[in-house]
Amino acid sequence: MRLMVFFDLPTATSENRRNYRRFRKDLISNGFFMLQESVYCRMVINEAMAKSVVARIESFKPPQGMVCAMIITEKQFAGISFIVGDMKSDVVTTEQSLVIL
Template identity: 50%
Template sequence: MRLMLFFDLPMNTRKERRAYTRFRKYLISNGFTMVQFSVYSKIFPNRSALDTYMVTLRQNLPFHGSVRAMAVTEKQYNKMYLLVGDKTVTENTLSDNTMVIL
């Protein structure tokens, strides 16, 4: 399973920029990788692990803005159309395989 996180946070004041930075750093430190600006994803072994993590994620949301989450299977994620540009290095490295050879 893959959790896709989409967010749009206000950045008008210093306090809002700080909340954005904290949230983004929280995502990165918890294993999320950036797909595009304000679109992050994280791989989970199964649906129950994803559901368990959602409780923690809800506790770390910013107070303002819009944050959406969507769970997709690896098969669905791999069928995503890439219309312009290339896959990122992280997308090429990470897959549903549990072993990564460096």
């Protein structure tokens, strides 16, 4: 399973930009990688783990803006079509339950 986080945060003031950088840094330190700007993704084992990660995100969410989370299966993630651009080579896209890197 994958947990995808989408966010739209204000950057009008220096405090807004600081909150944006801190939120992005916290996502990365919690195992997320960037799919595209303001869209981050992380592998999770099951729905319980996904809910735990969402609770962690809620603990460091910025005071303003919008943050959404969505759980998708590996099959759905593998079926993403890239209209423009290419997928980064460091992103694992497989339907297998166990991937050894």
